[in-house]
Amino acid sequence: MKQHRSIRKHNTQALADLFRKFMPASAVLTEKEDLRPFECDGLSAYHSLPLLAVLPETVEQIQQVLAICHENDVPVVARGAGTGLSGGALPNSQGVLLSLAKLNRILELDPVQRIARVEPGVRNLAISEAAAPFKLFYAPDPSSQIACSIGGNVAENSGGVHCLKYGLTVHNVQQIKVLTGKGDMLTLGGSGLDSPGLDLLALMTGSEGMLGIIVEITVRLLPLPEKTEVILAAFEDIAKAGEAVGNIIAAGIIPAGLEMMDNPAIRAAEAFAHAGYPQEAAAILLCELDGDEIDVQQQRQRVEAVLSQSGAGEIRVARDSEEKQLFWKGRKAAFPAVGRLSPDYYCMDGTIPRKRLAEVLTRIGELSDEFGLAVANVFHAGDGNLHPLILYDANIEGELARAEAFGGKVLELCVEAGGTITGEHGVGMEKLDQMCVQFTPLELEYFHAIKHAFDAKELLNPGKVIPTLHRCAEFGAMHVHHGQLPHPELERF
Amino acid sequence: MDISLRLQGQVRQAIDKRQTFRIEGNNSKAFLGRPVTGEVLSLREHHGIVSYEPTELVITCHAGTTLKELEQTLAEKRQMLPFEPPHFGEQATLGGTIACGLAGPRRPFSGAARDFVLGCRVLTGKGDIIHFGGEVIKNVAGYDVSRLMTGAFGTLGVLLDVSLKVLPLPEHEATLQKACSAEQALDIMTRLAGQPTPLSGACHDAENLYLRFSGSRQSVEAACKRFEGDEMEHGQRLWQQIREHQHAFFRQQKPLWRLSLAASSAPLTLAGETFLDWGGAQRWLYSDEPASRIRDAVSALGGHATLFRNPGEQSEIFHPLGSLEKQLHLNLKQVFDPFGLLNYGRMYEGL
Incomplete structure (x- = not known):
């Protein structure tokens, strides 16, 4: 063991010396305390220190890092903002952690072509903020959008609350520049809406850093909608809420967002965000409509009718933008809100055909009893993406393992129901x-x-x-x- | 009827003999791509809708299902294929449509074929039947092989079943017509696409600009009032003719090029006649210019050119790939069809 450690130490220094030839010493980290911030991503249950971490500032530096690692058979793990929830950026203990955080410039924003060309470390929300003066926005909005970086979004094919209408990352990326393991540059996509040959752009999107390192992204921007409305509906029966979602879609309406929360999630969010959610409801639906003034007004009337026919107890339409934000605040704060109920929570990410919702939730409830761990459910109802939040305490021996076992069962349940083990968080190390x-x-x-x-x-x-x-x-x-x-x-x- | 096991048997038997196949549905898009030799592997009998859940917005079909049947089934529930695929023949199949990855006038406003492919079952050149993706809208488990198969022209595998996301039919549509030059048309189309309008089609046929709006009746009527132009009586027929290349423009006996480039690019200085579709992002060009000149002009703008229909001698069809990209294509061919049995050479030499 001792000998093994000294070999490792030796390799680390030799590797660091190679990197320091073209990067400042401060961009090559080898000390344990410097590496600590990189030991995990948003899934902190998994952690590991890399041999060393590099923080390049240019694409050329990344190319050199990759060429050296390739030459010396050293694994490379890329990392953006580290907000991923599946351990995708978990360092390799024998490898280099490649932080792309310093590549954080918006290189070009063209309001005529409606594109933004950005470096991978640019934050998701920063793109929409930069586009806002032109009345444009970047549609995919994962709940971590304040912090998460666009490179990670492409690597994970991130979603968000507006996927049903606006698609995932893969639907909103026009071109990427990717480095191969050797450090060679590849441009996928183009200035138009498609490119020749096989769709490597689609294959690369969501490949979780396994096929290449994304160093530049051109995203498509969309015109900001003229009008939005947010409707909140409360249900005494969660199955009815699920049916209401199907009924809205059957009525020919594609809402911009359609979210569901179960009672434990409602209570947690209400206590945290004071959004005015009805705390006795078994489930609430939040429905956002957007488009032009006339369309939205018409759709609102139809959605209200569908909701009440579907058995909604209370239906509220946000009166002004303040109330709209308040309705969303509860939903967007659901994760931290649940975090207040329990020292730790484990966020799952399965997708199911919506029609199976009631039975899947019933089964999750049974599993919750079996494992002795509480669960709150937040659901991107429009596209069937379920986020059960399993509550546990990592300080109690065995609870983390129990939470993971419970989570694993939930994902298998999603597969059985005809769905999938991950809708938007990726497989990473976790699944x-x-x-x-x-x-x-x-x-x-x-x-x-x-x-x-x-x-x-x-x-x-x-x-x-x-x-x-x-x-x-x-x-x-x-x-x-x-x-x-x-x-x-x-x-x- | 599911004949996938029979097809699998055919491919497995062919491996030892190195018997190559030309994959065929109903042969409506045989004109597109490089020539392929080999026995016909017919998907014609592999047809039928496997499942359709209108409220889930998902339909799964065997690849030999005709687009006509599929679209009729969707229309009965007031839904549609949002990418408005061209048929190019009465009996066009879903498999061929997805394999070619083609999309119609709605493409810039709703998405491409690959954007709506959720999953597929594939027979590879190793004789394996494998399934990727699924029947749910959000799914990031494993590599996105379903989208890779879309537009691969059968070179990586035989599409057996395809699951697609579908969308509601718009309540109402209307088309405006306005006489103007190509420059003016590009300017208007680009400007409109940057505004929140219910635009769902934008093209220019050398004389006229055509704009289609889709949405609720009031919203479409309001949009029509806001923009200059005369409302056409049979707008829908026009878009169908454009989609199917039955519009008067598409009757020339010259090579027909499909240029894909940034919508806002100024008109190209290439000899020949141009039809602008997709708001300017897809341009059809009848031209006798040398291929290299056309390809260079489009490459310079970050786009690519496909020799879509060619009455003349044989030549390369698709835009050449860079050497690294070409190598990755060949590597992927090795993964899915290492013996080169399926549509060998349909896209590029060796692929």
Whole structure:
């Protein structure tokens, strides 16, 4: 062990010296206390120190870092603002942590072409703020938008509350510049609406830092809508709230946002944000409509009618922009609000077909009893993306493990219901086991081969996103996939 | 009818013999792409709607399902394919449409084919049937292979089933017509696209600008009043003719180029006639100019050019790729079709 440590130390210094040839000493961190801030992302249950961290300021520096790492077989983990919730930016203990935070300039904002060309460290909200004087905005708005960076958004294919109408990151990116593991530059996309050949832009979006390092992003901007309305509806029965969502869509209306909260989430949010939510309701729906004045007014009337026909007890339309913000404040503060109820919470991210909502929530309630951990549910109802927040206390021995086991069950439940293990947070380090439930060993082999096609040495964010078949075999010893045991060819233990 | 196991058997048998295949639905888009040799692998019998949940906004079909049947089914529930795909033939199939990744006039305002593909089941050139994505709108588990398959012209696998997001049909649509030059049209289209209008189509046929608005009746009527131009009586027919290349413009016997570039780019100085669609981001050009001149002109603007229809001699169809990008394409071909059995060479040599 001692010997191992000294080799590591030696390599670290040698590597740091190579990097310091083209970067200032302050941009190459090797001391434990300097590395500590990078030990985890938004999923703090997983942490690890990298060999060293680099904070380059230019694309050329990143290229040199990558070339050196490639030459020396050193893993590289890219990191933006570190707000990810699946451990995607968890450092590799034998690798370099590549922080892109210093590349934070908006390079170009063209209101005629309606694009913004930005560096990866630019914050999501900063793009919309820069576009606002031109009455434009960047649509994907993850709840971390104040802090999260656009490079991470592309790597994770981030969503937000407006996905149903405006799409995910993949629908709003026009061009990216990507570095391969060797440091070679690739431009994907173009000035138009498509590009020749295979859609590598779509493949790269959401690839979680496994296929390349994104160093420049051109996003599309949309005209700010003329008018928005926010409607709050309370239900005594959560199943009815779910049906109401289907009924709104059946009426031919695509709201800009359609969010649901269950009673524990309502209570937590109300206590925190004082948004005026009806605390006795089993569920509330928040429905945002946007568009031109006339359209929104008409849609509002129809949504109100649909909601009341669907059994909503109370329906409130926000009177002014202050009340609109107040309605949203409760929803947007749901995570920290739940955080006040409990020392720790674990945020899950499954997607289900909406029609299965009532049964999935019932089952989550049963699991909550089984595991002895409370849960609050926040739901992007329009697109079926469920965020159960599992409450636990990391200081009580065994609770974190129980929360993780509970979370794993919830994701498997989503797959059983015809959904998926992650709607917008990514697989990262967190959901490797559940990938074995979502995909067959054969499909995972194709994923591994795609990784290999881009990164033959497998140095970019290694060990994330795609589980090894061995791992699945171990996990599969306890699980059955589509009625069949995975890897029938492998010996069972 | 699901014939995927039969298709899988055909591909598996072909591996040893290195028998190549030309994947075919109903042959409506055979004109597009480089020539492919091999036995026909027909998806015609692999048709039918697998599931449709209007309130979930999701439909899943076997690839051989005709667009006509699919669109009729959606229309009965007042829904549509938002990317308004061209058919280019009575019997066009969904598989061919997704494989070619084509989209119609609504594209800049609603999205491309790949934007609405949620999942697919694919038969690879190794004879494997694999499933990616799903039937939910938000899904980031694993690499986005479904979107990679969209527009891959069958070179990475045979699309068996496709799940798509669909949207409600607009309540009302109207089209305005206004005589103006290409420069004026580009100026108006770019300006409009930057405003919150219910715009859903914007094109120019060398003489006239056409604008389509979609939404509630009042909102469309208000938009029509706000902008100059005469409301057309049969607007919808015009957009269908443009989508299907049945408009009078598309009757020339020259090479037809599809130029994809920034909508706001000034008119190009290439000889020939131009039709502006997608608000200027997709331009159809009949021209005898050498391919290299056309490609260079578009490349300089960050765009690309496709030789869409070519009555003349054989040549490259798609815009050339950079060497690194080409290598990655070949690497991906190795992953999905290592023996080069499926639509070999349809997009590029070796792919």
